[in-house]
Amino acid sequence: MIKIQGVYKSFDELEVLKGVDLDVKKGEVISVIGGSGSGKSTLLYCINGIEKIQQGNIIVDEIDVHAKGTNRDNLRQRLGMVFQQFNSFPHLTVLENASLAPRIVKKLKKKEAIEIAKEELNNVGLSDKFDEYPTRMSGGQQQRLAIARALAMKPEYMLFDEVTSALDPELVGEVLDTLRMLSDAGMTMICVTHEIAFAREVSDKIAFFHQGIIEELGTPEQVISNPQKETTQKFLSKVLH
């Protein structure tokens, strides 16, 4: 379980998170929607401890992410993350991309790491690309690689930060299908996304983010079909036309 309690975060003068509370239970899919610059990416970076916070707590499976003694490198093995930019490692083949972290972080034997990587790559439909270099693949394929690479670490949670935003429209579907498959398999996920229809379909809860706080939180039915706050209504009418 991930518990986010009263989190404040600023970059120098700029206050980005202004008291965020959110619980994510095992097996839940939570989608975070909201305008650009509202702090959605920053929240994900704070959850896996890449960014520091100024106030509040983030607890992942009883581990306080931002406590002094926490080994955040270890903790991140539980928290897979996929980004808007594809972030493939361009100097490594697809198979090396997916097997590197299991090998050097989990210290698995090379053979074992490769087995796991192959399995995850098969699951996202990249079984014919093992020896390909990622820069020769489409954005959709690279994004599926990024998902497989994160899953090869066998994380408990997955954080997705607008993973379809940099894709050509015709490639969005294949990546969303992969996310759907994951959610069907029971993965606990936090998805920052602009794909409202997708969010409505897969999410247990939707969080509407506005100016550094969660303005509205509830089931898709509540937040998307019957938004209570005016800001939510405005945002939705903008993105749904």
Add this chain to the structure above:
Amino acid sequence: MEYVFHWNIVFQKMPQLLHGAFVTLHLSVSAMLIGIVIAVLLAIAKMSKSRIYSLPATIWVEIARNTPALFQIYMAYFGLGALGIHLSPYVAVLSALIFVNAGYLTETFRGGFQSIPETQYNASKSLGMSSIQVYRYIILPQMFRRIYHPMTNQFVWSILMSSLGILVGMNELSGETQRLQSLSFRTLEFFIVAAIMYFIITKFVLLSASLVSKKLFKGDI
């Protein structure tokens, strides 16, 4: 005036010349490899937000790039000698070349590091890698690919600059040539052959570098 070439004496002294060439190669390869390691550390230090790291790195780079290599060799040999630290000619020239290689390569590497998107770092961190692992497996391999050609240029420059060893009586190719020609007075012959040897050494190094790069760098960047 007619100059009559006498090549015999040069061929007789070929073993000494080849030995000099070997010392030159050995010296420049060592200066390059050690210079690369130091430059990686200096580049990381120079990008640091903390002045405790960035200031010494900046000073090193500024001095190395803005003073003649000749002075640096003199400093290492005569300067340190005056302070009671007596380096052999080999160590003095090696130190000076390391100093200047590291200085120039730092700037090259810094540019290389900065050309790699920060998101590569975050993506690696998110997989649980430690900072050292991120550099070792993700950042450095990409950085070296991008700066490989400027780096080989520095290598060639460093081979040619090692000829300044002549000034502190070192037995590298130039020093050896100087010594041999002064014994025989066949100045032109010796220097022509030495020039050809420098040419072969640099071509050899460039060719090796390109073979190594083909072996090492398989992906696209």
